[in-house]
Amino acid sequence: MIFVTNNPHKLQEVNAMLGGKFSLKNLRDIGCTDDIPETADTLEGNALMKARYIYERYGVDCFADDTGLEVDALNGAPGVYSARYAGPGHDSEANMQKLLTELKGKSDRRAQFRTVIALIKEGKEYLFDGIVTGTILEEREEGEGFGYDPIFRPDGYDHSFAHLGDEVKNRISHRARAVEKLVEFLKNR
Ligand code: IMP
Numbered sequence: 001m002i003f004v005t006n007n008p009h010k011l012q013e014v015n016a017m018l019g020g021k022f023s024l025k026n027l028r029d030i031g032c033t034d035d036i037p038e039t040a041d042t043l044e045g046n047a048l049m050k051a052r053y054i055y056e057r058y059g060v061d062c063f064a065d066d067t068g069l070e071v072d073a074l075n076g077a078p079g080v081y082s083a084r085y086a087g088p089g090h091d092s093e094a095n096m097q098k099l100l101t102e103l104k105g106k107s108d109r110r111a112q113f114r115t116v117i118a119l120i121k122e123g124k125e126y127l128f129d130g131i132v133t134g135t136i137l138e139e140r141e142e143g144e145g146f147g148y149d150p151i152f153r154p155d156g157y158d159h160s161f162a163h164l165g166d167e168v169k170n171r172i173s174h175r176a177r178a179v180e181k182l183v184e185f186l187k188n189r
Pocket of ligand 1: 065066067068069082083084092095145146147148149161173175
């Protein structure tokens, strides 16, 4: 099964969740160095666009994911634009800084991470999603992880994803929940 990603952190995260049940390959393993377009305006659209790109060119079963951080007080922004919230060429630091600035003085700091996985298996398309709800902290907490992890505190916990670390995050995250649905589906076939 090909995981349509160039992000080694994500491949490692999802491989850990699969616990050896499936062997995942990534784009490098199939010799794909293309910059795969993700220009849709929904998470579902982007996940499908990436999976279709690989299926059409390589003819292999594959899945792709797309994730967004949806903040209530910002009407769901940055959402599908989470990676480039602070503009093209900006990094996670700039994205987090922009979000903290946008939320300054706002009491409603509710947010959720949402992952959508698009699977193409034997030519058929399937969608799975996973959500984790939580709060945007007033300031960042150091630790592991990537993206908005230092400022997102999942419900039921006292610290950010970054502070909680990969072991906890891999159990409860949006991606974990979507991957669980994917694995359940694959096991039942
Ligand atoms: P992607 O679709 O998984 O590449 O995610 C888009 C953007 O959402 C990333 O560039 C990150 O900024 C953010 N993001 C996705 N997943 C996570 C996560 O698990 N923790 C923190 N930020 C994330």
